[in-house]
Amino acid sequence: MAFDAIFDRPADGPTFDDVIVGAWEDLSAHRTATCPVCHGAAMRPRYGSGQGAVGGRCTDCGTVLG
Numbered sequence: 001m002a003f004d005a006i007f008d009r010p011a012d013g014p015t016f017d018d019v020i021v022g023a024w025e026d027l028s029a030h031r032t033a034t035c036p037v038c039h040g041a042a043m044r045p046r047y048g049s050g051q052g053a054v055g056g057r058c059t060d061c062g063t064v065l066g
Contacts, residue, residue: 019036020036020065022034023035023036023043023056023065024065026043027043027045027053027055027056027065027066028045028052028053030045030053031045032044032045033045033056035058035060035061035063036063036065037058037061037063038058038060038061038063040058040060040061042058042059042060043056043057043058043059043063043065044056044057044058044059046064046066053066054066
């Protein structure tokens with residue numbers, strides 16, 4: 001396969017942006033999110049001094065958003 005042929009194929013599945021935005025939407029709604037790294041449903045919201053979520057941490061692999 002030629003190197004250029006890689007870029008001619010349509011992309012399947014969600015984009016990086018879709019995955020990160022989806023996780024942020026769940027976390028900001030105080031829901032557990034699917035981890036964008038290990039794909040486990042164990043990313044829990046993290047809270048700061050205010051009422052909203054400031055990020056999340058995966059309890060399976062330790063990935064942090066925020």
